[in-house]
Amino acid sequence: MRDILVALSGSPNVGKSTLFNRITGGDVHVANWPGVTLQRAEGRVQHHGITLRIVDLPGTYSLSAQDVGERIAREFIVRERPDVLVIVLDATSLEKSLYFALMALELHHKAVIALNMMDAAEKRGIHVDVDGLASKLGVPVVPVSALKGVGVGALLDRILDVAQGKIRTSPLRVDYDGLEPFIHRIQRLIESKGALSRYPSRWAAIRLLEGDEPLMEELMHQDPDLAREVKALRERAGLELGEDPERIAISSRYSLIDDIVRSTVIQVRLAAPSLAERLDEVMLHPVMGPLVSVLLILLTFFLIFAVNTGFPLNLIFANLGYDELARMIEEFSISGILGSLFDWLSSLITKWLISAGYSGWPVGLISDGIIGSLGTLASFVFLLLIAYVFLGAMQDSGLFPRAAVSLDNLFRKFGLSGRAFFPAVLGMGCSVAAVVSTRAMDDDRERMVAAMASPLIPCQARLLVLLALASAAFADPLKQSALTVSIYLLSFALYLLISKLLNWLVFKVEYAPDLVMELPPYHRPSLRVVWWYARSNTEHFMRKAGMLIFVVGVATWFLLNFGPSGYLTGSKISESYAALLGSLLTPVTSLIGLPDWRYALAFEVGFFAKEGFLITFSSIAGVADPVQAIRIVGITPLKAVSMALAMNYYVPCLATVAALFSELRIGKYVLLTIALEIVLALMLAGAVYWTGVLLLGLS
Amino acid sequence: MDGELLPLTALRPGRRGRIVTISVGRGKARRLMELGLLPGEIVQVTSNSAGPVVLRTKGMTLALGRNVASRIWVEVVQ
Numbered sequence: 001m002r003d004i005l006v007a008l009s010g011s012p013n014v015g016k017s018t019l020f021n022r023i024t025g026g027d028v029h030v031a032n033w034p035g036v037t038l039q040r041a042e043g044r045v046q047h048h049g050i051t052l053r054i055v056d057l058p059g060t061y062s063l064s065a066q067d068v069g070e071r072i073a074r075e076f077i078v079r080e081r082p083d084v085l086v087i088v089l090d091a092t093s094l095e096k097s098l099y100f101a102l103m104a105l106e107l108h109h110k111a112v113i114a115l116n117m118m119d120a121a122e123k124r125g126i127h128v129d130v131d132g133l134a135s136k137l138g139v140p141v142v143p144v145s146a147l148k149g150v151g152v153g154a155l156l157d158r159i160l161d162v163a164q165g166k167i168r169t170s171p172l173r174v175d176y177d178g179l180e181p182f183i184h185r186i187q188r189l190i191e192s193k194g195a196l197s198r199y200p201s202r203w204a205a206i207r208l209l210e211g212d213e214p215l216m217e218e219l220m221h222q223d224p225d226l227a228r229e230v231k232a233l234r235e236r237a238g239l240e241l242g243e244d245p246e247r248i249a250i251s252s253r254y255s256l257i258d259d260i261v262r263s264t265v266i267q268v269r270l271a272a273p274s275l276a277e278r279l280d281e282v283m284l285h286p287v288m289g290p291l292v293s294v295l296l297i298l299l300t301f302f303l304i305f306a307v308n309t310g311f312p313l314n315l316i317f318a319n320l321g322y323d324e325l326a327r328m329i330e331e332f333s334i335s336g337i338l339g340s341l342f343d344w345l346s347s348l349i350t351k352w353l354i355s356a357g358y359s360g361w362p363v364g365l366i367s368d369g370i371i372g373s374l375g376t377l378a379s380f381v382f383l384l385l386i387a388y389v390f391l392g393a394m395q396d397s398g399l400f401p402r403a404a405v406s407l408d409n410l411f412r413k414f415g416l417s418g419r420a421f422f423p424a425v426l427g428m429g430c431s432v433a434a435v436v437s438t439r440a441m442d443d444d445r446e447r448m449v450a451a452m453a454s455p456l457i458p459c460q461a462r463l464l465v466l467l468a469l470a471s472a473a474f475a476d477p478l479k480q481s482a483l484t485v486s487i488y489l490l491s492f493a494l495y496l497l498i499s500k501l502l503n504w505l506v507f508k509v510e511y512a513p514d515l516v517m518e519l520p521p522y523h524r525p526s527l528r529v530v531w532w533y534a535r536s537n538t539e540h541f542m543r544k545a546g547m548l549i550f551v552v553g554v555a556t557w558f559l560l561n562f563g564p565s566g567y568l569t570g571s572k573i574s575e576s577y578a579a580l581l582g583s584l585l586t587p588v589t590s591l592i593g594l595p596d597w598r599y600a601l602a603f604e605v606g607f608f609a610k611e612g613f614l615i616t617f618s619s620i621a622g623v624a625d626p627v628q629a630i631r632i633v634g635i636t637p638l639k640a641v642s643m644a645l646a647m648n649y650y651v652p653c654l655a656t657v658a659a660l661f662s663e664l665r666i667g668k669y670v671l672l673t674i675a676l677e678i679v680l681a682l683m684l685a686g687a688v689y690w691t692g693v694l695l696l697g698l699s
Numbered sequence: 700m701d702g703e704l705l706p707l708t709a710l711r712p713g714r715r716g717r718i719v720t721i722s723v724g725r726g727k728a729r730r731l732m733e734l735g736l737l738p739g740e741i742v743q744v745t746s747n748s749a750g751p752v753v754l755r756t757k758g759m760t761l762a763l764g765r766n767v768a769s770r771i772w773v774e775v776v777q
């Protein structure tokens with residue numbers, strides 16, 4: 001593969017030279033730019049076996065070719081057309097460095113933004129919405145600290161992605177207000193005459209309107225008539241708009257910059273040093289620290305689960321005898337509200353379709369298959385969003401990083417460091433997020449072990465299945481709680497034990513990696529930062545799993561409603577393709593006391609998304625309420641426990657498997673994770689079931 | 700006592716030291732330097748008990764596992 005040409009650009013003092021040295025690691029060739037005494041540094045670096053040729057452009061505030069530096073930078077971009085233009089921004093003063101970025105992106109959009117000085121920004125409580133900035137600018141944004149060498153690997157990854165077309169970037173469009181009609185006219189003129197063809201035509205039109213001298217000269221050379229026509233248009237624009245076009249252009253750019261900065265940057269007030277000290281005394285205390293940390297996590301998830309599912313408030317009130325209140329809490333939880341909303345929607349659409357003269361499978365496909373899958377997706381989105389709002393607040397306040405430090409001692413006993421705290425906590429929201437979060441760990445072995453073990457932690461989808469199983473099988477809320485809580489405790493124990501096992505058997509090391517971690521300053525969580533965090537985590541999940549969940553939902557509907565004999569009406573689900581598929585797996589589920597194709601099918605569908613268990617039972621039973629559906633399918637307390645254990649561990653869902661592949665990049669380890677989970681699920685569920693049957697006489 | 704040479708793990712909370720040597724592997728040494736821990740740098744320990752040593756330097760707070768911390772030797776300063 002040929003070398004990739006990368007140009008490094010930015011305003012003066014944004015840390016361009018520091019970044020250049022950091023990337024090239026000293027393999028640098030220094031000369032002068034032709035004809036001037038300005039230094040030109042060029043270096044090479046290998047990344048994933050590909051050679052990047054990196055040219056450091058002069059630092060300039062703009063690209064209007066007014067001074068030597070600007071002329072050189074612009075000429076280089078236009079003539080050499082670098083595969084990727086890296087634009088370095090200073091995160092501590094985005095306003096200042098964005099002007100250059102706008103100019104550069106209008107000229108060349110195969111670009112990556114290096115958001116530099118992130119260390120300094122963090123210290124001062126400045127937060128930048130990285131995803132938001134990327135979507136406003138139309139190119140990837142990578143937070144880096146050139147001084148500390150943080151994020152350079154990720155920057156090189158994105159550079160390759162853009163160079164190889166894996167990430168599509170789009171040209172930045174500034175709204176030039178009153179100038180727009182003139183821009184269009186000039187653009188059409190130069191396009192039709194084929195003038196200034198080495199520049200993007202919109203960019204050239206704007207620059208000509210702004211009175212760019214070198215560009216005008218170039219046009220004069222190519223087509224003097226056209227140049228005069230453009231000059232006349234420029235004067236007309238000035239007269240008609242009553243203002244110098246250049247002024248309008250510049251203020252249009254600044255109003256876009258204002259808009260970008262307002263929506264993506266926030267500076268929070270840091271906690272007073274005395275308060276920070278007192279907090280640290282508790283959070284980092286050898287006994288209080290771990291205790292408070294565990295309490296904080298419990299509290300956080302108490303809030304998340306209560307809002308999302310009603311658990312544990314529903315069970316607490318049910319235990320106290322307030323059944324009515326418990327039911328209300330469940331109904332008004334997010335999953336309760338969304339559940340009834342989509343049931344209502346589905347019956348509404350069914351009625352409407354039937355009254356419009358439709359019948360048979362199209363009605364079922366739309367009202368059950370499609371609306372049902374959208375309902376599943378919508379509930380995932382809300383559950384995750386809310387979980388990440390709470391988790392983001394804990395992270396942003398600086399409390400969670402301290403919790404990781406104070407739990408370091410516990411994790412060390414299992415060959416992990418305090419950093420393993422983050423995947424465990426995020427895993428209670430969603431395993432995909434947990435796996436992705438391991439990226440931040442700097443010890444390779446710890447990163448892999450934590451990624452492989454984190455799917456053991458029950459995610460929210462599994463919590464919903466667990467709650468439904470517990471309520472269907474046990475009338476006594478105390479027993480329902482006992483089952484749910486013990487699964488969580490068991491899962492944390494397994495997270496640690498399996499990590500130890502992997503360290504020992506696969507990686508053959510016993511010592512724990514040393515914790516080296518920067519602790520961000522304490523401050524009151526900022527709503528906007530928390531929202532950015534929640535939105536970006538949810539978006540990552542949607543991108544990985546959104547389409548998958550929808551497609552699999554619809555496919556499951558087909559499998560359940562069609563069989564070798566065609567569309568099935570009535571309750572002939574036992575003749576469906578789904579039943580055939582389910583019966584293939586029945587020999588395995590028999591091992592754990594579930595010798596029924598309906599359970600087997602639930603396990604198959606659950607691989608695609610763990611909520612698939614509930615969807616399967618609802619479809620089989622023909623009722624929306626999953627608890628009732630499970631009761632109709634039939635379950636005993638012992639079978640519920642066996643199923644709860646197996647459901648939790650039998651295999652990470654498909655989206656998590658995909659995340660594991662992209663994080664571990666070693667197929668062998670992904671397969672090992674899956675195999676380990678299958679064995680674990682069969683062993684645990686089998687042990688419980690057969691102990692119950694043989695020793696306790698249960699069924 | 701001023702000038703006394705100690706590993707970071709022996710520096711009590713509230714006390715300050717100037718880093719004299721860092722004896723860890725090359726990779727780890729680079730990581731520490733990236734975080735601003737260089738010989739000559741003055742650090743103040745804010746927490747040092749059973750878990751990681753927490754210290755402040757250049758306005759930021761760092762947590763270091765006890766193993767690395769014990770390999771960073773400092774000269775006690777007032």
Ligand SMILES: Nc1nc2c(ncn2[C@@H]2O[C@H](COP(=O)(O)OP(=O)(O)OP(=O)(O)O)[C@@H](O)[C@H]2O)c(=O)[nH]1
Pocket residue numbers: 010011012013014015016017018019058059116117118119120144145146147148
């Ligand atoms: N805190 C912090 N400082 C940085 C970072 N990157 C660069 N600096 C500092 O910012 C200052 C300017 O860095 P340079 O690399 O010289 O900036 P430049 O953009 O090349 O400037 P010109 O040479 O004028 O174009 C130096 O004091 C660097 O140490 C960073 O990531 N974090």
